[in-house]
Structures are given as structure tokens and as C-alpha cells.
Amino acid sequence: MSASAPTRVLVLGADAAGMSAAHQALRTARRTGRELAVTVLDKGTHTSYSACGIPYWMAGDVGSGDDLVARTADEHREAGIGLRLGVEVVAADLAARTVTTADGERVAYDELVVATGAPASVPDWALGPDGACWDGIGVVKTLDDGAAWRERFAAAGDGAHVVVVGAGYVGVEVAEAAMRHGFGVTVLTRGRGMSMLEDELAERVDLALCEAGAEVVLGVEVTGVDVVDGRVTGVQWEGGSREADLVVVAIGVRPATGFLAGSGVEMADNGALRPDPHGRVAEHLWAAGDCCEVRRRIDDTWVFRPLGTHAAKHGRALGDSLAGGTLSFDGMVDSSITRFALGEVYLEIARTGLSRRDAEAAGLDPVALLTEGTTASGYMPEAEPIAIWVMADRSSRRLLGVQVVGGHGAGKRVDAAAAVLWAGGTVDDLAWMDLAYAPPFATAWEVLQIAARRVAERL
Ligand SMILES: Cc1cc2nc3c(=O)[nH]c(=O)nc-3n(C[C@H](O)[C@H](O)[C@H](O)COP(=O)(O)OP(=O)(O)OC[C@H]3O[C@@H](n4cnc5c(N)ncnc54)[C@H](O)[C@@H]3O)c2cc1C
Structure with a gap:
């Protein structure tokens, strides 16, 4: 390779992690003056779509699969990415810096980004x-x-x-x-x-x-x-x-890293990679998204949490770092949310932080309580039942986890708790921090803070 030749970045996987990495690498390269030639290979037929929206498409809330596509293949190509669909990578030679496709083609790279996700397990x-x-x-x-x-x-x-x-x-x-x-x-x-x-x-x-x-x-x-x-x-x-x-x-997913078998790269038992906050796995090897475990900040542990929110963030940090930037994905606090809604039945379901079992495994001394209340002041038509579980560590008073099940407006309440967990705060921080209040949205003593206060009083 001549000194002026662009660095060949080969990205495997054209969805959340891979395309976040590819675009961010190009953006950062423009800033840092690096020359990159970014190629993305994907065995599938679509790019940058929201798998998260598929159940709502199945339900009929979303009109068409196209509505779930954030960027089409043509849009990626117009942005300067050499995208090839229908190309499956079956092997990688990390020493020679090549990958081999199912058709036997060998593709050379300078930097390899693995963003192959995790296909659904099928028994x-x-x-x-x-x-x-x-x-x-x-x-x-x-x-x-x-x-x-x-x-x-x-x-x-x-x-x-x-x-x-x-x-x-x-x-x-x-x-x-x-x-x-x-x-x-x-x-x-x-x-x-x-x-x-x-x-x-x-x-x-x-x-x-x-x-x-x-x-x-x-x-x-x-x-x-x-x-x-x-x-x-x-x-x-x-x-x-x-x-x-x-x-x-719908029994779960498994990292698509089989093509790295025998490469000597460290993987978790399920085949997940363990990249650093910049997405680096080894020299010239990078990874992000569902094919990876993520670091949980609270107990400083690797866990497999195949979620789009991590894939997009880690992919972006990876792309930036690869092109000379400093962005980093500094782990997560294990937040997730969903909803079940049918006719009169409506339930928001969310969590952040550790489970009781996680806390005990980490050698902590968890104290947890379930508190029931309403999502808005009781006299308002918006008021719906909510149950909040809060857990804290007895000696340090550190907030460890919050889980919520309840009506409209219940689920995203975990975000305030996630912010406390992110900062390593205590259950007292959660109980006393300044959260917005007006009758349609909360009770004067917000139910999340009542739940935190009750736990604080028992420590
Ligand atoms: C039904 C459903 C609902 C979800 N809901 C949520 C939600 O509400 N919130 C949330 O945060 N997350 C949710 N997720 C998870 C989220 O969709 C994933 O975390 C996200 O898509 C991961 O992105 P990724 O780029 O890492 O992997 P993927 O989206 O799996 O993309 C990997 C790509 O790599 C390609 N590939 C794989 N192997 C190879 C190979 N050997 N050669 C070439 N190409 C290859 C695949 O074709 C694929 O396009 C949901 C997922 C599903 C399925």
C-alpha cells in the first residue's frame, strides 16, 4: 500500500452498529484529515432498519416495512460508502487481513469492523x-x-x-x-x-x-x-x-461470530466479542452491537444485552475512534422498556440497574421494596396505577436498581433512576433530586421518589 492510499475499512453488517460506525468514521475522517475507503458487506437485503419496530408493523400500527428503514442502500452509497448486499462472510484471516465470502472471494482490509449482530436462536x-x-x-x-x-x-x-x-x-x-x-x-x-x-x-x-x-x-x-x-x-x-x-x-439471539472461530480472539461462552469503549478488540479488529457483550457500570461486569440503543452508540464511538477521534461508549446501566396494550389493558414495563440476583452475585447487601401509587395526581383523569420496585445497597446507600410496571407515563420514569445509576448516586439522590411536577404528570411527592425514600428509610 502506498503512503497516500486510503485506509481500507471493511465493515461486516449494515444495520445499527455497522452503519453508525461507517458514517461516523467518514464524518470524523473529514475532520481529522484521514483518508478512508469504507466498504460494508451484509448478507441480507436491507440496511439501517428498526427491528424494534417489527412487532408494531406486525400489529398494524406501522403501515409498511419501508417505514422502518432509516437509510436505504442507495442513501448509504450516495454518502460515500461502498455497500454490497447479499454478501456473506464465512471466514476471516486476521494475520493476512482478509475475509472470505460464501462465494469464495477474498476481501482485503486494513481495519476490520465486526457488526454482524445476533440472529434469532431456532431450536x-x-x-x-x-x-x-x-x-x-x-x-x-x-x-x-x-x-x-x-x-x-x-x-x-x-x-x-x-x-x-x-x-x-x-x-x-x-x-x-x-x-x-x-x-x-x-x-x-x-x-x-x-x-x-x-x-x-x-x-x-x-x-x-x-x-x-x-x-x-x-x-x-x-x-x-x-x-x-x-x-x-x-x-x-x-x-x-x-x-x-x-x-x-422468540427465545433469544446468539452472536454471529462463527466466522472468527479459531482466530484466537477472546470471546464470551456464547461467542460474544468484548470490545473496549472505543470498539477495539485487537490490532486492526473492531466490533460493536449485538455481536458483543457490553460493560455494566454498576457492578463492572460484562453482560450480553443485544439492544439497538447500545449498538448505535457503540458503533458511533467505534467509527469516531477508528478515524482518529476520542468518542467512547462507557458502558450501560441495564435499562430497557416495553409495553403491552390491548383494548382496555395497557401496561408499560421498564427496568434499569441490577436485579436482586445480580446484586447478590456482586457481593452487595441489597434492600428492596415495592411501592404502589399513581402516575398523576389522584384527582386527575390521567392518574393510572403504577408499581415501582427500588433496590439500594445497605452500607453504601448506592442505588442499585429500579423496575416499573404501570399505566401511561410509568415506563420512562426509569430514566431518572438510570441517570442516578449512571452517576453512581445513592437512593437518597433519587429520593430528593429535583424532578418536574404538575398534577397531570405526577403526584406532589413523585411516586418514584416516594419509592426511593421508603427504601432509604429502611437502610
Ligand atoms: C423484534 C425486535 C424488537 C426489538 N426491540 C428493541 C427495542 O425496543 N429497543 C432496543 O434497544 N433494541 C431492540 N431490539 C434489538 C435491536 O434491534 C438490535 O439490538 C439491533 O438491531 C442490533 O444492531 P446490530 O447492527 O448490532 O445487529 P443487526 O441489526 O442484527 O445487524 C447485523 C447485520 O449483520 C449482517 N450479518 C450477519 N452475519 C453476517 C456475515 N457473516 N456476513 C455478512 N453480513 C452478516 C446481518 O445480515 C445484519 O444485517 C429489538 C430486536 C428485535 C428483533
């Missing part, structure tokens, strides 16, 4: 002899999956029954989507539903699903499916079975 029972899911069974991960579900929902007759396997946030959102079409829904899960929440809050989500008309079966492991002429007709588990016209598999 053996979902698969037919050709290795594809039986008809009527699918995952919810890509825009193509979303389109397939739209078609399946449109083709399913009145009275169709949908079994959702998995009761994490994707399972709950998809259950809502199916019920919005008038289908019967059974949600099956291995442990309890919403494992991101403490029991006393998770139970409220199960109850809301049941109240809305879903059947919720907890603590079961699917053992197989009934299939007639290649099409699913039922789901079996130990001690039970349910007829099914459609089966949604």
Missing part, C-alpha cells in the same frame, strides 16, 4: 428436514421476517391460534401483535415470563396478558411440534400440548 423442533422452519413457524428478527409474518397473519383465518414460545420483551410484543388481529394466543415460556423483572412485577405482566385474553403457560419446555404436510398444527411440551396454526419462536 431443532422448529426445523424440517431441509433445515428451514416448518411452514407456519418463524422468528421475528429481520425485515424479511416481518414481511413473512404480515403475510402469515393476512392468510390466517378467523379463529386462528398463535403460539408464542418465549416471554421476553419480543414475545410479549408479538403476542400483542397477534391478539390485535383477533387471533387466539398462547404464550409458553421455560421459566417465568419477563425474566428481566423481579417476580412481583413479572406477575403483573402475566396477569395483563391473561386479562387481555391470552393463555400464559409458565415453566414449560417445548419438546416438539405436530406437523401435517409440512405445516405446523400443534406444539407439545412435557405434560401438555396446544393446537397451533402459527408458532412464533
Whole structure:
């Protein structure tokens, strides 16, 4: 390579992490005067789309898959990125600095950015002899999956029954989507539903699903499916079975890093990479997004939290650092949020910080309380029930975690707690900080602060 040749940046994956990295690298390079030639390879057909919006598209809230695309392939190319779709990378030679595609092409790079995400896990029972899911069974991960579900929902007759396997946030959102079409829904899960929440809050989500008309079966492991002429007709588990016209598999995701096997790069047990705050994994190797673990600041631990919010931030910091900038993704405090809404039933569900189990594993001495209140002053029509769980460490008084289940306006209350957690603050900080108040939005003593104060008084 001559001294004046641009640095060849090869990005694998054209969604949140990869494209944030690619664009930020170009922006920063313009500022720092570096010359970059950025190429992005993706095995799929779409770029920069919101997978988070797919359940709402399935439900009918979003008109078209195109509405979920933030930037099309053409827009990326116009911005100066050499984008190639339908190109899967199957191997990497980090010493030679090349990757090999499924077609046998070798692509050379100077800097490699791995942003390959984490495809949905598919259990053996979902698969037919050709290795594809039986008809009527699918995952919810890509825009193509979303389109397939739209078609399946449109083709399913009145009275169709949908079994959702998995009761994490994707399972709950998809259950809502199916019920919005008038289908019967059974949600099956291995442990309890919403494992991101403490029991006393998770139970409220199960109850809301049941109240809305879903059947919720907890603590079961699917053992197989009934299939007639290649099409699913039922789901079996130990001690039970349910007829099914459609089966949604929402049991989690796994990092797409198989092509790095044998490269000597350090990975977590599930194959996740562990980049530093700038996205660096090793010399000339960078990574961000769902193919990585993220650092949780509160207990300084690596955890696998495949969320778009981390992918976009870490990707941006990576792109900046790669081009000579200093942006860094300084971890997270384990915040997440979703919603279940059907007819009269409306529940916002959110958390931030550690669970009780995390806190105990970290050797802390957690004190936690559940507090019930209302989202607005009781005399206002906006007032809806809210339950808030707050946990703090007994000796240091450090705030450790907050979880919320409640009506309109409940969920984003965790953001104030996340800010305290981010700053390493105490439960007293949360109880006494200045939060906005007027009757349509809160009670005079905001319920989040009452919940924090109650815990503070017990330390
Ligand atoms: C239904 C659903 C709802 C969600 N809701 C939320 C939410 O509300 N909030 C939130 O924060 N997050 C949410 N997420 C998670 C969020 O969508 C992901 O965290 C985000 O998409 C991760 O971006 P990424 O770029 O790391 O990976 P991906 O979006 O998975 O992109 C990886 C890309 O790499 C490509 N690729 C993979 N392997 C190869 C290879 N070997 N060669 C070439 N290309 C390859 C893939 O085709 C893909 O396009 C949701 C996800 C789903 C599925």
C-alpha cells in the first residue's frame, strides 16, 4: 500500500452498529484529515432498519416495512460508502487481513469492523428436514421476517391460534401483535415470563396478558411440534400440548461470530466479542452491537444485552475512534422498556440497574421494596396505577436498581433512576433530586421518589 492510499475499512453488517460506525468514521475522517475507503458487506437485503419496530408493523400500527428503514442502500452509497448486499462472510484471516465470502472471494482490509449482530436462536423442533422452519413457524428478527409474518397473519383465518414460545420483551410484543388481529394466543415460556423483572412485577405482566385474553403457560419446555404436510398444527411440551396454526419462536439471539472461530480472539461462552469503549478488540479488529457483550457500570461486569440503543452508540464511538477521534461508549446501566396494550389493558414495563440476583452475585447487601401509587395526581383523569420496585445497597446507600410496571407515563420514569445509576448516586439522590411536577404528570411527592425514600428509610 502506498503512503497516500486510503485506509481500507471493511465493515461486516449494515444495520445499527455497522452503519453508525461507517458514517461516523467518514464524518470524523473529514475532520481529522484521514483518508478512508469504507466498504460494508451484509448478507441480507436491507440496511439501517428498526427491528424494534417489527412487532408494531406486525400489529398494524406501522403501515409498511419501508417505514422502518432509516437509510436505504442507495442513501448509504450516495454518502460515500461502498455497500454490497447479499454478501456473506464465512471466514476471516486476521494475520493476512482478509475475509472470505460464501462465494469464495477474498476481501482485503486494513481495519476490520465486526457488526454482524445476533440472529434469532431456532431450536431443532422448529426445523424440517431441509433445515428451514416448518411452514407456519418463524422468528421475528429481520425485515424479511416481518414481511413473512404480515403475510402469515393476512392468510390466517378467523379463529386462528398463535403460539408464542418465549416471554421476553419480543414475545410479549408479538403476542400483542397477534391478539390485535383477533387471533387466539398462547404464550409458553421455560421459566417465568419477563425474566428481566423481579417476580412481583413479572406477575403483573402475566396477569395483563391473561386479562387481555391470552393463555400464559409458565415453566414449560417445548419438546416438539405436530406437523401435517409440512405445516405446523400443534406444539407439545412435557405434560401438555396446544393446537397451533402459527408458532412464533422468540427465545433469544446468539452472536454471529462463527466466522472468527479459531482466530484466537477472546470471546464470551456464547461467542460474544468484548470490545473496549472505543470498539477495539485487537490490532486492526473492531466490533460493536449485538455481536458483543457490553460493560455494566454498576457492578463492572460484562453482560450480553443485544439492544439497538447500545449498538448505535457503540458503533458511533467505534467509527469516531477508528478515524482518529476520542468518542467512547462507557458502558450501560441495564435499562430497557416495553409495553403491552390491548383494548382496555395497557401496561408499560421498564427496568434499569441490577436485579436482586445480580446484586447478590456482586457481593452487595441489597434492600428492596415495592411501592404502589399513581402516575398523576389522584384527582386527575390521567392518574393510572403504577408499581415501582427500588433496590439500594445497605452500607453504601448506592442505588442499585429500579423496575416499573404501570399505566401511561410509568415506563420512562426509569430514566431518572438510570441517570442516578449512571452517576453512581445513592437512593437518597433519587429520593430528593429535583424532578418536574404538575398534577397531570405526577403526584406532589413523585411516586418514584416516594419509592426511593421508603427504601432509604429502611437502610
Ligand atoms: C423484534 C425486535 C424488537 C426489538 N426491540 C428493541 C427495542 O425496543 N429497543 C432496543 O434497544 N433494541 C431492540 N431490539 C434489538 C435491536 O434491534 C438490535 O439490538 C439491533 O438491531 C442490533 O444492531 P446490530 O447492527 O448490532 O445487529 P443487526 O441489526 O442484527 O445487524 C447485523 C447485520 O449483520 C449482517 N450479518 C450477519 N452475519 C453476517 C456475515 N457473516 N456476513 C455478512 N453480513 C452478516 C446481518 O445480515 C445484519 O444485517 C429489538 C430486536 C428485535 C428483533
